[in-house]
Amino acid sequence: MPDVQSLVIEFVLKLKKRKVEGSQATARQTAVLLRSVISQQRIGYTNQAGALIDAVKAVGEQLVAANPVELAVGNIVRRVLHIIREEDLSLTTAAMAGLNLSAVSDDDDDNDQDDHPVLSAAAVAAAARSTLRPPSLQTLLEDMPDPAAVPHTSSSGGDSEEKSKSADKSSRSRKLKHDVIEAVNELIEDIDTCHEQIAEQAVEHIHHNEVILTLGSSRTVLEFLYAAKEKKRSFRVFVAEGAPRYQGHLLAKELVARGLQTTLITDSAVFAMISRVNMVIVGAHAVMANGGVIAPVGLNMVALAAQRHAVPFVVLAGSHKLCPLYPHNPEVLLNELRSPSELLDFGEFSDCMDFGSGSGSPLIHVVNPTFDYVPPKLVSLFITDTGGHNPSYMYRLIADYYSADDLVLQRKAAASN
């Protein structure tokens, strides 16, 4: 499949050169790319899910390595892996139920039946399902699902059934691929519409005559505020400009164009203004498993100011931003340093940035980090497409969206890089 390979390489280059930006765009493109990987993947009769998972994982590792800071890529790869596992499981359960009936019917003339008791379909399905679940106290003492049990049950059918079964299997493989692609399409649709779903909840949170503060620009926040305005709420918005990229200017312009009462302030004025604010609403780059937030630089300061004045700090995040990893040293490891040209004008500062002068290294250093880490205790509420959640509840959402196997594998791959 040279076609897919070239697509992958193209996307990897884009990620490396930071040509795609914003977690939504990245998430969407990753999902689209993985969909084509799946549709092009040729799969045999046995272990189709395994082949798909391997293919997606191989591509996923390349993508994650290309830009490890863009956590949305890893999130989508894990989501797709989870989808494959789930679809495979539901198909196996269905097939197992059918097979078991036939196995029981011709059980009497089956002489290779050893002392191993045939588990009922329900038991096998339960065992298989437990592999999808994250490990829990419940499964601590239970048997690891016996891999030998499954082939045994499926091979207990007589020879006469062999032909019909192979036909059944090929249709099953096609069905698996079809189902997975369908589910990935749903995922892409979810990513596209997560703004609307989050914005739908706006009226529950924004009330009449309130003052909302936000920093920088986020499409989710824009839609959220606009949705409240649509529902005839009148409120004012303070926009901190979000230096050094000044995306707050763009947001202010958009808000005014949509008829919202807007005040633009500098980042350094946040603390002075926060006492008049009823609620801080911001977007995020990623939400970590402990409820911490990777957000545009400057937000930790806003969160601290909000905490000082007991102003609710609300973070809007689509479910593709939920990252199942725990942050360790996030200020450094999950950060990215951007070009100094955003901070200062090269023409004016060219003298002090000159490597040739004096000691050999320039006297001025410019550090321009992209992200801040906001610890979970500063966040009052997360609003995702599934509703509002407490920071301590994030792990539960993550358990719903990802399977435990994928977290570990991905982490190992990341460590080896």
Next chain:
Amino acid sequence: MWRRSASFILDKRNDTGARPDFVSLSPPQTTASTMADTLQNPNAKVSAYYQTRAAHHGVVTSDWLAQAQAAVGKYSPESDVRSSSSAAADPGSGKPFSVIDEFNNWRKQPDLAEAVAAIRALAAVIRSSEATTMMELEIELKKASDSLKSWDTTSISLTAGCDLFMRYVTRTSALEYEDFNSAKSRLIERAEKFGEISYKARRIIAMLSQDFIFDGCTILVHGFSRVVLEVLKTAAQNKKLFRVLCTEGRPDRTGLRLSNELAKLDVPVKLLIDSAVAYSMDEIDMVFVGADGVVESGGIINMMGTYQIALVAHSMNKPVYVAAESYKFARLYPLDQKDMAPALRPIDFGVPIPSKVEVETSARDYTPPQYLTLLFTDLGVLTPSVVSDELIQLYL
């Protein structure tokens, strides 16, 4: 257990004067656990759990080898008594089988976690059982686990281990499809495997925590914990560069043992007296502690001194990480320090203490969840609030 309901003076009077009252209230409890009656813990005043810990992890003299020999010498008469009693309890010798002796036998092995010993003891109950139905076996096991639990109420992992195994016996769907004998052998097999599970859990925790130990960091540890040692050992094997500060861990001085083990691994280690924690906190990057038990609120019960370390670390914004196997999760919800059955340990002050002076001999304290950053368990890296979720899933 509301021991300090009114004032402690009233409590004391109750202890001495109003004893008959108390007894007349308690009969339902004593009849419920008949086996416990016959096998009352001889010295219930002292926590057996912490005695064992001290025996396994404590350092008595400064010379390691000499003290190891001394420990062997010191404890041999007692262990002889125990082993002879357990030999007597062997089912073959005709005397009645005692789950407590079995448990004590297992517990003596320094490498075995308390919960593993409990589950092994319950497995021995199954093996020697003459029950012919699942129901009979369950009742027998319930009796045995109750007597074990009441024999040493201070050991949280004993209680948690018993509860976990009982839950497995009563609720596992896999057992329903089998006849009695294969179910019985399956139970025994799982119980035997539990030691392996416990070891694997420690390995998983060590792997999970590696991401959090970065080069050049300084780690404070308190007392001796097998899991924490495993974590640090793995980090040393992964060629991480880090420094460890060990507290002394009075009164058992288990910290000395840990520093000894770390020195063997060539990890730079520094010993602190327990009161030097706040003094050294500013050079520390993270605190690593084990746990005797993880309670439903997500807080931990651990060796005395953990609470104050967590408080100091919290006030200086240092992360506190707990390494604990998931079978230490217990269905307890202590509201304050005195809210648990007291686990007492005699403390040797070196000089005679006047009889009028009271000595605080409690061996453990409770650290509330707001002072803990993350828990490393074999179920994954958890925030404290996840613990109750796991427990609810298991028992409801």
